[in-house]
Amino acid sequence: MSFNTFGLLFRVTTFGESYQQLSVRVGEWYASLRRTFLDKRRPGQSRFTSQRREPDSVRILSGVLEDEASGREVTTGAPIALVIENVDQRSKDYSEIRDLYRPGHADITYDLKYGLRDHRGGGRASARETASRVAAGAIARKIVPGLSVRGALVQMGSHRIERARWDWNEVDRNPFFCPDAKQAEFFADYLDGVRKQGSSVGAVIEVVAEGVPAGLGAPVYGKLDADLAAALMGINAVKGVEIGDGFLAAELSGEENADEIRMGNDGRPRFLSNHAGGILGGISTGQPIVARFAVKPTSSILTPRRTVDRYGRETEIVTKGRHDPCVGIRAVPIGEAMVACVIADHYLRHRGQVGEPPPWPFPAR
Numbered sequence: 358m359s360f361n362t363f364g365l366l367f368r369v370t371t372f373g374e375s376y377q378q379l380s381v382r383v384g385e386w387y388a389s390l391r392r393t394f395l396d397k398r399r400p401g402q403s404r405f406t407s408q409r410r411e412p413d414s415v416r417i418l419s420g421v422l423e424d425e426a427s428g429r430e431v432t433t434g435a436p437i438a439l440v441i442e443n444v445d446q447r448s449k450d451y452s453e454i455r456d457l458y459r460p461g462h463a464d465i466t467y468d469l470k471y472g473l474r475d476h477r478g479g480g481r482a483s484a485r486e487t488a489s490r491v492a493a494g495a496i497a498r499k500i501v502p503g504l505s506v507r508g509a510l511v512q513m514g515s516h517r518i519e520r521a522r523w524d525w526n527e528v529d530r531n532p533f534f535c536p537d538a539k540q541a542e543f544f545a546d547y548l549d550g551v552r553k554q555g556s557s558v559g560a561v562i563e564v565v566a567e568g569v570p571a572g573l574g575a576p577v578y579g580k581l582d583a584d585l586a587a588a589l590m591g592i593n594a595v596k597g598v599e600i601g602d603g604f605l606a607a608e609l610s611g612e613e614n615a616d617e618i619r620m621g622n623d624g625r626p627r628f629l630s631n632h633a634g635g636i637l638g639g640i641s642t643g644q645p646i647v648a649r650f651a652v653k654p655t656s657s658i659l660t661p662r663r664t665v666d667r668y669g670r671e672t673e674i675v676t677k678g679r680h681d682p683c684v685g686i687r688a689v690p691i692g693e694a695m696v697a698c699v700i701a702d703h704y705l706r707h708r709g710q711v712g713e714p715p716p717w718p719f720p721a722r
């Protein structure tokens with residue numbers, strides 16, 4: 358099974374399935390793993406996420422050394438290998454679906470492509486793999502000086518947050534990573550109802566990266582927005598990605614959409630708005646990068662759905678096991694991690710190709 362690696366200079370390779378240990382190898386870069394990021398993704402943290410017990414503790418196998426003078430972990434320059442053990446394995450939850458295709462899952466496509474699949478928890482298609490991405494993201498955040506990448510859940514089902522109430526401090530105070538305290542209270546009741554019905558809902562997550570220097574990304578097939586879109590779309594259950602105003606931009610006039618430019622007091626260009634989401638021509642402007650992604654409702658639900666088995670027989674399926682009523686919640690730190698990895702990769706690519714940015718503004722002609 359190919360394509361287990363992403364990134365060009367900040368290169369991440371993951372391996373392991375739902376019921377094996379997961380490994381991440383991050384090419385020759387810098388480490389200091391922050392538990393907090395993995396804690397955000399792991400299940401069982403509230404009644405609104407899966408009750409699987411996955412402590413997601415990380416072992417660092419290589420590439421890191423304790424500096425005797427400072428006592429801090431430093432990288433040696435060798436590839437960093439990380440391992441995340443699976444300790445809550447209940448393969449029997451999945452034995453009933455060994456031969457059945459769960460609608461909305463990759464069961465059918467793996468069989469159609471490879472002629473075989475690991476039915477235990479979705480195998481390589483399992484979102485368990487995303488724990489590795491969060492670990493890689495924790496390293497990526499260390500590479501770009503002053504970089505901050507934060508994500509928030511801005512919509513659950515058809516219910517949006519009130520943007521005027523956006524408060525980043527709220528994100529860590531509720532189980533939904535929601536920046537609107539009032540809407541988070543509503544989400545608690547709403548999702549309780551969904552969960553009790555054995556159903557599920559989707560969500561929209563917004564990721565904002567600040568402290569991204571101007572100049573990251575390259576024309577024409579190395580565009581920063583294209584790589585961000587690919588990275589976010591590559592997360593399990595993601596069905597749509599927007600940069601900046603995204604699909605709303607199609608409704609704006611040219612006047613409304615123009616991010617007008619003035620000179621800032623620091624002698625740098627200052628944009629008066631950010632409809633573009635911090636990227637023009639595939640290159641970062643220095644403004645915050647804003648990306649949103651839509652996560653579909655969890656496919657595993659308690660209402661019977663029609664399907665077929667591996668032998669072409671029509672039947673029905675009810676997916677048992679421990680599932681999140683809204684996987685969008687745990688997708689927040691995964692989205693942050695993917696954005697951090699792409700920005701770190703482009704930061705290194707930019708440094709390798711351009712080095713120091715040109716002095717700006719240019720002398721007048």
Ligand SMILES: Cc1cc2nc3c(=O)[nH]c(=O)nc-3n(C[C@H](O)[C@H](O)[C@H](O)COP(=O)(O)O)c2cc1C
Pocket residue numbers: 407461462463479482483484487592593594595653655656657679680681684687688691
């Ligand atoms: C953090 C996270 C947890 C997930 N957990 C579940 C789950 O418990 N049950 C489920 O049906 N899908 C879950 N998914 C989604 C499936 O992994 C995904 O829908 C499936 O592999 C098919 O891939 P696709 O939706 O990207 O086409 C989860 C996704 C994420 C991001």
